[in-house]
Amino acid sequence: MPELPEVEITRLSFASRIQGARTTGVRVGKPLRWPIGCDPQHLLSQSVGEVVRRGKYLWLPLESGGLLLHLGMSGSLSFAANVGEPGRHDHFDLSTTKGTLRLTDPRRFGAVVWSPSMHSGPAAKLLCGLGLEPFDAEFDGAYLKSALRSRSGPIKQALLSGAIVVGAGNIYACEALFEAGIDPRTRSSKLSLARCERLAAAVRRTLARALDLGGSTLRDFRDAHGIAGEFQLHAQVYGREHEPCARCSAPIRRIVQGQRASYFCGRCQRR
DNA sequence: AAGTGGACCTGCTAGC
DNA sequence: TGCTAGCAGGTCCACT
Structure with a gap:
């Protein structure tokens, strides 16, 4: 679900309200992707700092x-x-003096993992x-060109991997490639510096626009106030198979890459 | 090292 | 109306 814009909007919607609160209770529901990795008692009676993404x-x-x-x-x-009372998909509650932070996650691909710091232990391993x-x-065309040099696979999958630039998931990777005029099947190492510059700018613009629009709500996403996003209403290609391209009217195509759907315009987006 | 496919889990929808 | 197959915003891990 949540790509960078949704995660950031979620953060903005509760970070300042929870900061400085003191934890008063923990409830762990059904298992998530990994065990929390500590005794829940260990989390009690501690002050909450600034939430970062x-x-x-x-x-x-x-x-x-x-x-x-x-958020999986x-x-x-x-x-x-x-x-x-927790519903059937509410799998983690952290109660504090200022309110309760609750994770709702029907598919349970999400995670809550304790770590001694962001830069050590399990967190460091997941973030490294x-x-x-x-x-x-630092994220610009020259960086992208250099990072893609050793990659022979499709550019769409390089973007999704998160190893080069984080934050673009399936929706925003498709949208950014459309904006940059790049076919998602293009071999990463074949992109010219000029096209890398266009792509870096398109990734930033797409994510910034999604942030402005409150993210995308396909079905589940809500921020911590329960508010849905509306970027999906402005998507140019994602979820629009057979619809006419907004730029050239050719039908939007859907293909599968690495077991994920890719949507693109076969006329505007070049290899 | 980088690419690929499978795994995790539930809910919704299109099609028969 | 009811069942089933297919699909969904992520990403780790094992294997080649």
């Missing part, structure tokens, strides 16, 4: 370490003073292979 992960700092959160495909976080943040000044 790295890629699609959120780091929630506590005094004796912190929690690395991931169908996860969302809510934060409210009165949360009520990640590429640049898309809004980092």
Whole structure:
């Protein structure tokens, strides 16, 4: 579900409200992707620091370490003073003096993992292979060109891997490639510097636009106030197989790459 | 090292 | 109306 814009919108919707609160209770429901990795008692009576994002992960700092959160495909976080009884898909609650942070995740691909810090233990292991943040000044055409040099596979899969640049998932990778006029099947190492520059700019613009629009809500996504996004209404290619391309009217195509759907315009997007 | 396919889990929808 | 196959925003891991 949640790509970088959705994760960042979620963070913005509760980080300032939970900061400085003190933890008062923990409820662990059905198993998520990994075990939490600590005795839940260990999380009690600690003050909460500033929530930060790295890629699609959120780091929630506590005094004796912190929690690395991931929303998987169908996860969302809510934060409210009165949360009520947990529903069937509510698998983690962290109660604090300012409200309860609750992870709702029907498919349970999400995760809540304790780590002594962001830069050690399980968190470090999960974060260490990640590429640049898309809004980092270092992320530009020259960086992309260099990072893609050793990659023979399709550019779409290189973007999705997160090893070069983080944050673009299936929707935004498709949209960014459309904006840059690049066929998703193009071999990564074949992209010219000029096209790498266009692609880096397109990734940033696509993610920034999604942030402006509150992210994409296909079905599950809500921010921590329960508000849906509307980028999906503005998508040019994602989920639009057979519809006419907004730029040239050719029908949008759908193919499968690495077991994921790719949508693109066969006329506007070149190899 | 980089590419590929399978795995995890539930819910919804299109088609018969 | 009811069943089934196929599909869904992610990403780790084992294997080549």
